[in-house]
Each structure stands twice: as structure tokens, then as C-alpha cells.
């Protein structure tokens with residue numbers, strides 16, 4: 001990472017303030033004064049600012065079990081607490097959510113400060129699959145289930161969208177319980193897909209994003225850092 005970027009992350013300086021401080025000779029890397037803001041800081045370097053050691057928090061990759069009645073945003077509203085404010089974590093303002101869920105949806109949420117990584121999770125170009133466990137208001141009989149599975153597999157028209165949904169996978173576990181896997185993340189997509197099919201979603205839980213499943217040991221509100229192997233899935 002460039003020294004000016006490192007300085008912004010390690011101490012709360014703007015990029016310009018960091019560049020000025022570096023040019024003035026306020027930073028040393030491994031004991032040497034560095035005045036070039038573009039100097040590359042290696043992962044194991046010892047960086048000092050005004051003779052005190054400073055460190056970045058590094059890039060963070062987190063999974064959370066989102067509870068009901070919380071929102072996927074960086075700040076709370078009057079009605080709901082945000083998932084980020086549920087976490088006791090240093091520098092929460094640097095984090096964002098890679099793929100939001102509605103307030104009444106529970107399950108797997110990924111939180112990071114790495115914009116390129118979250119782009120791979122959410123961008124339609126990567127078609128990363130998301131698995132949802134769905135509870136429906138109306139029971140769906142066996143022959144209707146087949147017809148729904150076929151419609152979803154082809155793609156369905158959603159109200160006010162100009163393109164049909166991408167082919168998706170639907171599996172029924174009972175007349176009112178099914179699993180839907182979609183490779184997009186349009187606004188309220190699952191609820192709108194079932195509305196277009198003449199039903200209503202009354203319970204929604206995200207169980208998987210790509211190959212990454214929600215850790216069963218995480219209770220609602222709990223979170224943990226992803227392992228390096230999990231980060232590398234995206």
C-alpha cells in the first residue's frame with residue numbers, strides 16, 4: 001500500500017494532509033525517513049509518525065447473522081438499528097455491506113471495507129448466487145410447484161423492470177416452504193418474484209452467498225471475521 005494511503009488509514013488524515021506530513025518528513029518506515037507519498041509500505045513494515053508506531057486496521061471481511069428488524073445501512077434510523085451499529089468494532093465508519101437485506105429479512109450478511117471484493121459479491125457481472133429460504137403466505141400444490149419452478153428457471157417479468165429476471169433455481173420443501181437461488185440482487189427481488197407468481201413472501205432468510213454458507217454457530221446479531229479461504233471465495 002502507498003504510504004499516503006497507509007497514513008490516511010492509520011491516523012485520521014485526509015490524503016492531502018497525509019501527503020504534506022510525509023513530505024515534511026514526519027514518517028519513518030523501518031527506521032528511515034520517507035518523504036515520497038507513493039513509497040510502497042510492505043505488510044510487515046514498521047511505520048512511525050512523529051516517532052510513534054502507527055498501524056492500519058487492515059482490510060476486514062466479516063459475516064453476520066442479521067436479525068429481524070435491523071437495516072443494512074451504515075447508520076440507524078428512528079425505527080431500526082443498523083447491522084453495523086450492532087457490532088462493537090473499531091472504525092465502523094469504514095465498513096459497508098456487500099449485498100443488502102430488507103429489515104424483515106434475516107440471515108447472511110457480508111460486511112467489509114474492501115470495495116473491490118464487495119463489487120465481486122454484488123455486481124451483476126459476476127452473477128454470484130444467493131440462496132434464500134422462503135416462507136410463502138399461500139400453499140402451492142404439487143402441479144403448481146412444477147409450473148413455478150419452470151417459470152423461475154426461464155426468468156420472469158417483474159413489475160416496473162424492463163428485463164426479465166435471470167434464470168433462477170427453485171426447490172419446494174413443503175407447499176409453503178421453498179429455497180430460491182438467484183444470481184442477481186435487484187430491489188426486493190425475491191418478494192417481487194413471488195408477487196409476480198401470485199403469492200406473497202411472509203418469511204425470508206439468506207442462507208448462502210456463492211459457496212459461503214451462514215455459520216450455524218452464529219446466533220442472530222453475532223458476527224465473525226471470515227477466514228482467508230472464505231475471503232478467497234470471491
Ligand code: URA
Nearest residue numbers: 101102105188190191
Ligand atoms: N429479496 C428481497 O425481496 N428481500 C431481501 O431482503 C433480499 C432479497
